[in-house]
Amino acid sequence: MGSDRLSRRTLLAGSGGLLLAGVGNAAAQEGIFMRPEEAPRALFPDASAVTDTTVTATAELRERVRALMRRAPSYWEPAYRVFRVARHAADPGFVIVVEEIGKHRPITFAVAVDGGARVVDVAVLAYREAYGGEVRDKRFLRQYSGKTLDDPLLPYRDIRNISGATLSVEATGRAARKAIAVLRALGDLR
Amino acid sequence: MPLRAFLAWLVTIALMLDLALPISRAAAATPEELEAQLKALQQQVDALRRQIESSQAAQPPAAPVAPATPTATAPVTTVETPAPGKIERLSSIADFKLGGYGSTRFEASDLDRLNESFTFRRFVLTGDATIGGRLRGLFELELERLTELEVERTAPSEAGRRGFQQSIEGSDKSEISLEQAWVEFTLADWLKYRAGMMLVPVGRFNLNHDDNRWDLPRRSLVDRGVPVLPVTAAWSEVGMGFVGDVKTERWGTFGYQALVMNGVSLDSSIETIARGSSELETEVEIKARRGTANIDLKRDKAGALRLTWSPAPGHELGTSVYYGRYTPDFLPSEALWSVALDGKTTLGPFEVEGQYVRTHFNNIRRVARGFADAVAERAFSSGTPLDVVVEFELAGLADTKQGYWLDLRYRFFPDFLRDSLLGRGFDNPQFIVTLRGEQVWLDGLVSEIDFTNGHLTSFQQDNRHVNRVTLGFAYRPLPLVVFQTAFERTWTDRGKSLSGVTNFLPARRSEDTANTFLLGVAFGF
Numbered sequence: 280m281g282s283d284r285l286s287r288r289t290l291l292a293g294s295g296g297l298l299l300a301g302v303g304n305a306a307a308q309e310g311i312f313m314r315p316e317e318a319p320r321a322l323f324p325d326a327s328a329v330t331d332t333t334v335t336a337t338a339e340l341r342e343r344v345r346a347l348m349r350r351a352p353s354y355w356e357p358a359y360r361v362f363r364v365a366r367h368a369a370d371p372g373f374v375i376v377v378e379e380i381g382k383h384r385p386i387t388f389a390v391a392v393d394g395g396a397r398v399v400d401v402a403v404l405a406y407r408e409a410y411g412g413e414v415r416d417k418r419f420l421r422q423y424s425g426k427t428l429d430d431p432l433l434p435y436r437d438i439r440n441i442s443g444a445t446l447s448v449e450a451t452g453r454a455a456r457k458a459i460a461v462l463r464a465l466g467d468l469r
Numbered sequence: 470m471p472l473r474a475f476l477a478w479l480v481t482i483a484l485m486l487d488l489a490l491p492i493s494r495a496a497a498a499t500p501e502e503l504e505a506q507l508k509a510l511q512q513q514v515d516a517l518r519r520q521i522e523s524s525q526a527a528q529p530p531a532a533p534v535a536p537a538t539p540t541a542t543a544p545v546t547t548v549e550t551p552a553p554g555k556i557e558r559l560s561s562i563a564d565f566k567l568g569g570y571g572s573t574r575f576e577a578s579d580l581d582r583l584n585e586s587f588t589f590r591r592f593v594l595t596g597d598a599t600i601g602g603r604l605r606g607l608f609e610l611e612l613e614r615l616t617e618l619e620v621e622r623t624a625p626s627e628a629g630r631r632g633f634q635q636s637i638e639g640s641d642k643s644e645i646s647l648e649q650a651w652v653e654f655t656l657a658d659w660l661k662y663r664a665g666m667m668l669v670p671v672g673r674f675n676l677n678h679d680d681n682r683w684d685l686p687r688r689s690l691v692d693r694g695v696p697v698l699p700v701t702a703a704w705s706e707v708g709m710g711f712v713g714d715v716k717t718e719r720w721g722t723f724g725y726q727a728l729v730m731n732g733v734s735l736d737s738s739i740e741t742i743a744r745g746s747s748e749l750e751t752e753v754e755i756k757a758r759r760g761t762a763n764i765d766l767k768r769d770k771a772g773a774l775r776l777t778w779s780p781a782p783g784h785e786l787g788t789s790v791y792y793g794r795y796t797p798d799f800l801p802s803e804a805l806w807s808v809a810l811d812g813k814t815t816l817g818p819f820e821v822e823g824q825y826v827r828t829h830f831n832n833i834r835r836v837a838r839g840f841a842d843a844v845a846e847r848a849f850s851s852g853t854p855l856d857v858v859v860e861f862e863l864a865g866l867a868d869t870k871q872g873y874w875l876d877l878r879y880r881f882f883p884d885f886l887r888d889s890l891l892g893r894g895f896d897n898p899q900f901i902v903t904l905r906g907e908q909v910w911l912d913g914l915v916s917e918i919d920f921t922n923g924h925l926t927s928f929q930q931d932n933r934h935v936n937r938v939t940l941g942f943a944y945r946p947l948p949l950v951v952f953q954t955a956f957e958r959t960w961t962d963r964g965k966s967l968s969g970v971t972n973f974l975p976a977r978r979s980e981d982t983a984n985t986f987l988l989g990v991a992f993g994f
Contacts, residue, residue: 309564309605350896382566383568409566417718418718422782431897434897435818435897435899439781439815441782441783442783442813443677443682445948446948446949449897453896
């Protein structure tokens with residue numbers, strides 16, 4: 280009898296503990312998921328040194344970005360934070376922080392680009408919409424790897440859509456294209 | 470206390486402390502403190518910038534440099550400064566998002582009694598707020614075909630005698646409905662507690678019922694026109710439960726919704742008809758409706774569970790089950806259950822999406838017998854100047870209902886139209902061709918019941934089916950707006966009327982087929 284009670288208590292305590300341990304990692308769809316300064320090493324795990332630059336988005340720069348993108352972005356940032364990343368056994372890369380509107384609010388992305396103006400990886404730094412947070416998933420963002428400014432990066436064309444998150448998916452594509460366009464406009468990429 | 474029990478409690482307390490510490494550490498960095506830290510960092514950056522500007526000003530003016538060159542700003546090697554304006558804590562008020570959707574449709578049919586009509590299908594207002602760090606609230610208020618609702622109440626006086634008058638003016642077949650109003654507490658991605666008025670997670674359509682999400686201007690049969698769901702979509706109930714997602718790198722994303730609610734119940738609606746023959750007829754329709762938001766009509770509660778699996782973006786498979794008593798306490802206790810299987814897959818511009826639902830009402834004959842016993846009299850006359858007739862109808866019950874819809878879609882947009890009126894100014898305009906096939910089987914559909922003095926005297930059931938094929942073409946300039954056109958052919962058992970099995974086709978007794986042209990617009994914001 281005593282043993283029965285003991286095992287029930289152990290079970291309750293154990294499951295309670297597990298539940299609490301699990302909820303310790305709580306995260307909502309909205310939120311800040313990574314700081315900009317963490318992005319270079321997250322997107323370029325082989326980074327050996329990182330240089331951080333902030334570039335003001337002048338009217339002229341915006342005009343050049345718009346021309347390179349061949350369509351206007353949904354949002355103009357006041358400045359761009361650009362990280363130049365030296366790598367151990369590869370050409371240097373760049374990580375740039377850009378924002379694009381999802382449905383109501385801007386989504387903040389860090390886009391990693393290699394010297395050949397190809398997307399290496401994308402990370403969502405901040406997501407402020409109630410729906411569509413699935414664009415943070417690695418398996419979704421993996422689709423952008425290797426894409427260039429010549430790719431449309433649009434759902435149903437070269438990107439697999441996420442049901443109920445089409446606006447966020449389109450925003451991710453615009454962000455990746457804007458990132459390459461800004462780096463090219465700055466002269467970092469050809 | 471035995472040693473093992475003590476150890477178990479100790480482990481729990483240790484785990485709680487382990488959790489509490491990071492929380493308290495996090496709590497130590499309040500938004501105000503973070504803001505203060507950010508301000509301090511911003512001041513340092515400003516000071517550095519001023520220093521750089523002053524050193525530049527000290528140098529002879531340089532030739533104009535293209536602003537797009539990286540030399541326009543000096544490299545800063547610190548990695549501490551957040552990008553300006555990128556990361557901020559939004560206040561709850563600023564974080565409230567108001568949205569909505571609406572749709573309008575024109576339809577022309579070859580049914581005799583269905584006039585060509587413009588229908589204001591619905592306008593739905595939605596609000597979504599992050600109330601606090603992990604607390605979120607949402608509401609969805611629907612105005613369906615509602616254009617006016619006016620209530621007047623007066624107490625007129627005639628020849629010194631006081632009378633009372635009340636009138637209600639409203640638009641035809643319209644309703645105001647609170648479709649959703651819930652609060653969610655995120656404990657973890659895989660464990661979110663939700664309570665309030667929630668969509669019942671049976672089938673993918675009920676959860677994704679916004680008109681502007683769909684490329685055809687009419688909802689599916691199983692969800693709306695010949696409801697196989699216990700209640701037509703959008704079906705919501707008051708309850709509580711847990712929802713969540715589990716993301717895995719290898720197997721994709723798994724999701725679940727597990728809710729307990731008041732649940733569907735047979736309930737009455739009263740319709741009053743003033744006939745030309747000086748008869749005032751009151752029809753009491755008893756049918757399955759969403760559960761009350763007040764004290765429940767029955768003792769037992771209902772439960773729903775939905776499991777989803779998305780192996781990769783664009784692919785999803787879901788299965789759902791609902792179980793609960795559907796009779797109020799004054800009728801014999803009987804349960805209904807629904808199961809659904811649904812999915813969607815995307816292959817480039819092609820999409821396949823579908824849903825199968827099966828609903829079983831236990832022992833409806835026993836329920837009918839109990840109903841006869843409860844009501845006792847079928848009709849009566851009163852001594853008022855008008856003859857008053859009261860009729861009761863047990864509507865829409867069948868032993869088993871099952872059906873499916875299957876959509877095949879192809880999305881495209883010709884390049885030569887990108888600079889045309891249809892393409893200019895839009896990122897990703899689309900044309901969508903949709904072919905939808907639907908079938909519904911109603912086994913043991915109650916076609917007639919009669920009772921006298923509390924005894925069931927007649928109970929007739931029928932087996933029926935309804936088929937529909939729809940071919941649609943839609944233009945979607947933006948994901949939130951769609952212009953739709955479609956042709957649909959609906960048919961049922963030969964020689965039997967469509968009106969007995971559908972809730973949207975007022976067919977005559979012999980009209981078993983309907984051909985309809987639809988033109989619709991749906992928008993969201």
